[in-house]
Amino acid sequence: MSQQPNSANYRIMTYDSTEEVKLSAGQQLQLLNRREHCFAFVLQQKIKVTLVKKESRISNKAVGGELFLIPPHSVCTLHNAGIQQAEVVLIRFHCERSEEAEDAAELLPYRDSKGLKLLRMPQARSWIQDFQSDCGLSDPALYYQLQSQLYAMAAALLQAVQQPRETEAELISFVEQTKQFMIEQFNLPLDMEELARSSGVSASRFYQAFRSYTGLSPLKYMTKLRLDASMRLLSGTTSSIVDIAHSVGYPDEYYFSRLFKKQMGLAPTEYAQLAKKRVATLVSVFTGDLSAVGMTACASFIKVDNLPREKVLQQLREAEPELILAGPLGEEMHAACSAIAPVLVLEWKSYSWKERLLDISEALGLSSVAERWLTYYDMKVQNARVQLQSSLGDEPILLVHAGQSSFRMFGPRRRKMKDFFYDDLQMASPKSAHQIGFLDTNSLDEIAELGCSSVLFLVPAEASRAYCDQLEESWRRLRQTDQKRRCIFIGYHDRLNYNPTVHDSLIDETVRHLLSSAQ
Structure with a gap:
């Protein structure tokens, strides 16, 4: 049964504007918020934040990569006590309260039991760049993108305040978010050192936590994501090597080609020629073997035993495979499939999936690609x-x-x-x-x-x-x-x-x- 959230408990957030402020050494800036909210993101250096709301006064130190909320009807003072210029991005927005809702000022909290709440998100810097690109022009696509990112910030803040974590748990959560951010945005430039600084712990501690979570360093993990994506494009599209290199995050296609050959044992052009082979699978388990070497089956069946034979054969003919991967087949079915394309029969229940992966990859000429997968x-x-x-x-x-x-x-x-x-x-x-x-x-x-x-x-x-x-x-x-x-x-x-x-x-x-x- 579907459930509808009680809209009276929430506010509608509307993005207003973005401003970047620079604080020279020793400078203070006082911000007077009336009816608007404001997310503040420290781009670089460290600032002291003092926030006064009604009779309450709290302060905290925010460093590069940290985000905090300045609530409405408050006075916020930003102080750069360092010797280098500090930069802060202010994202202003307002909330509309439904008539049924009670006074919901604290539905978007700015503090926890320890004081002003500071938040870290691995995707924050990428989002901030989007907000900075807002020049006040009418761009509906950008506006909706900024709206979605604004809600994501609010959701992360609420979760962090409602579910407080110790430092180690916060680090694991940050690493988990970082991994997901890499998966979703692997094609974008990513500064690993900046990412480590944004974690709130030392670079060595962040790298250690990331390796514990993924088994790889951040750089190796990103490289694997990009090359895996490039294999899917090389095998499944007609895009050029240049376009594929650029689309997975490598502006230098020559560097991409060298890296690809070093890891895969094949040049991108060699891999593409082999991986474009049309392969059908008569057992669903084999699709995972193809996926490991960057390929997708042109036709796949969960299990052919329970399907009419002629229906299976007709679908195979329509798919026009160049190779058919099958489990044990009856003599007639084997002959019928062989009339369509060569058949590789695998007694897959009687031996290890690792051996099977190597057998399939050898038949495709992609043994080095499978070996790379097994190494990872x-x-x-x-x-x-x-x-x-x-x-x-x-x-x-x-x-x-x-x-x-x-x-x-x-x-x-x-x-x-x-x-x-x-x-x-x-x-x-x-x-x-x-x-x-x-x-x-x-x-x-x-x-x-x-x-x-x-x-x-x-x-x-x-x-x-x-x-x-x-x-x-x-x-x-x-x-x-x-x-x-x-x-x-x-x-x-x-x-x-x-x-x-x-x-x-x-x-x-x-x-x-x-x-x-x-x-």
Whole structure:
């Protein structure tokens, strides 16, 4: 059932203007806010902020990269006590209150229990540049963009005030935001040193936290994002090398080509020629193998066994593949598919997905690309092991897939999950599960009887927080005599296929959960 937010509890924010102020050494500037709000962002150096509202007087020091709110009906003094010029960007806006709302001045808070609230957002500098580009001209697209960024700032401020965090938790949150910002804006220039300064901790501490979260340094992570994006463009479009280099953030196409060949073992033109091959998959699991080398299937089936044979063949003919990836096929189906294109049959359930990835990439002439993917994967695995050891030690843990009405417990004899959790991540399995492949049940009681205190639940990414809370409560009740009982929830998207992309996303989710829950 859909739910409508109570609009009486919120305000409508409307962007007004942007102003950049410069404070020379020792200079003070007094800002008198009447009915307007104002976000202030320190571009560089450090300033002392003193804010007086009614009988309240608070102050704080804001440094480059920090954002704070100046509320209406207040007097704010900015003081540059340093010896170098300080710069501050002021973003003014006003709020309209609905008639039903009570006095909502504090619905957009400017302080917390410690005083004036300072906020850090990795995307803030990029947004500030957008606000600075506002010349007062009529540009609807820019206006709506600034409006959305204004609301995002307000949301971040509310979250920071309502959910105060200690320094380490704030750093992990900043790193998580930084990672997402990189994913969304990898094509834009990014100053890593400035990003580190914006974190509020030393550069070495920020780099260490980022590496703990991703398994890579910020520069390596950004490079990987850009080259991964370039592969998708090289394989799926007819764009030139120059255009692709520029579109993924490299203004120098020659540098891009050298970097691409160094990492992939192939020049961009060589890769594009090979990766444009039209490949169809008769098993959905193979799409993850293609994705790892930057390719997309021209036709894909979740499972052909349950489909009319002629329908499958017709779709294959229409897709005009140059290669068909298939699991074991009957003699007639194999012959029919072979009449359309060469068929590579893979006994995918009988051996490791890593070996399968190398087999597929070899057939495509992209072995070096797959090896590069596996190298990055191994780096992430090594990092995840460190986080798991720090969090769990040698404590055994059960692995359970949680559906809406049933559960499947995976034991170390089930290759699908054993390869990742018990081999790659080296999690300890309880002795009671050593001889189990999998156990299907409708009740947690049967799983609890295995005598293990802790459990890792695999849940669909769309599972509600309430569902996870209910699961955790049930588990703790069943294992209430165990002091070390623990629940970990790892979300997954789409299907839990036995392929590279699923394992890669499981690593990200596992590390994210461990680092977030440790704070």
